[in-house]
Amino acid sequence: MAGTDRARIETGEGPAIILVEPQLGDNIGMVARAMANFGLSELRLVNPRDGWPNQRANAAASGADYVVEAATVYPTLAEAIADLNFVYATTARPRDMIKQVLAPDEAASTMREHLAAGNGVGLLFGRERWGLNNEEVAIADAIVTFPVNPGFASLNIAQAVLLMAHEWRRSAGGERSERKRGEGHGFAMEGTPATRRQLQALLDHLESALEEAKYFYPPERREKMWLNVTGIFTHMRLAEEEMRTMHGIIAALERRWQKGTEGAD
């Protein structure tokens, strides 16, 4: 695995991205960027059409040039995958072949298991024009296909790498680890969750302001009206910081009235 010393660039174990006979240097550079976006760094090239190194690849990689510079080149696919234990072929659609077909997320978690077990894993991407040959697909352990719209299936190579790299990173599960509030609710929210005591203090403040403002009219509807307001402010689930803002809003509106009575306007 190609390493790097750059601060904050994450690399670490991941599948090798293997481009089979890539045609345009720009595309190789864009593949490098897509890899870098999601923390992959090992790029292998099988017989790139325009030779190697390729200035256009470096230019298109801008910022992800460490991936391009560490890329290794092989004359044949067989040599490119020789040291690997598991190889997956990405294709636009399942081939007429008896072969396991995985969705990108399934492929990512399978690859992760293999890597965790100490195995080398590679992910094959075909030529821009016509993808992988049947022979190349045949040597793969499984096929990975994207759930594209069958009427518009044209993903370019950098997009295909981007989607797989994203799935790879998602499969780490780490993206959810920083969650604070809202755990188990399917989302994370920033800020400190308010206590119920803080909520009650806000409701008390609001109630007295509304009382003062003669909001509760007619009197027989008071209970229902307050129930409504309480319900609204409760399901807002305001953070502590937001509670302070709400207190400030109510206080400002109250003060305005007080100034008014002083004829201070």
Place this chain on the structure above:
Amino acid sequence: MAGTDRARIETGEGPAIILVEPQLGDNIGMVARAMANFGLSELRLVNPRDGWPNQRANAAASGADYVVEAATVYPTLAEAIADLNFVYATTARPRDMIKQVLAPDEAASTMREHLAAGNGVGLLFGRERWGLNNEEVAIADAIVTFPVNPGFASLNIAQAVLLMAHEWRRSAGGERSERKRGEGHGFAMEGTPATRRQLQALLDHLESALEEAKYFYPPERREKMWLNVTGIFTHMRLAEEEMRTMHGIIAALERRWQKGTEGAD
């Protein structure tokens, strides 16, 4: 939702993809392709820099020109989202704002639930150069961030749309289809979700009341203070009925002041 008669092109319900002040026609075209790849078709543009229609957008869309041709243009973001009930903002990183932060898959399944319940949903993408303003993020119900490598986070707009469209399509998987609205998200909402137009009207009402009350002090903090308030009221996600209650509360506090100035107490 823009339909199409083309054989095998799948469209159907999906979130509106909203590009805020997109700069290059080529990018708009590539966004259209990314949408078509995964079966999305409703594109909205807020104030595109180079005007509309844009030949470069059509050229770059090649094959997805039906998405470009059906795109609708709005002078402001407020108008672009006026008829929607839920709006999500994609950002490179969480902002310094109290706001739900969703991973792309969580956002996709949440959007699917909202759409299934008959609500309009939009997904915001910022300008190529600097993304969304804080004000634009503030009016969103939640932020969606991609689990990118912090050392190399540069996704272009078409890539960001591609990843979200892919997640959208994946989320069709079915296991979540029986969930009702709000379930599993830590809140249940009764009543009719308000439209963004209704939210804007409430914010306008509150802003004028606060202005009158000299809440915004000192003046140099005004922007930050209002951003805060906007964020709070947006993530309350009030139902239509609750909006009415909030208008009533603000109006009561305002009236109280007006009575005060009349010396009527």
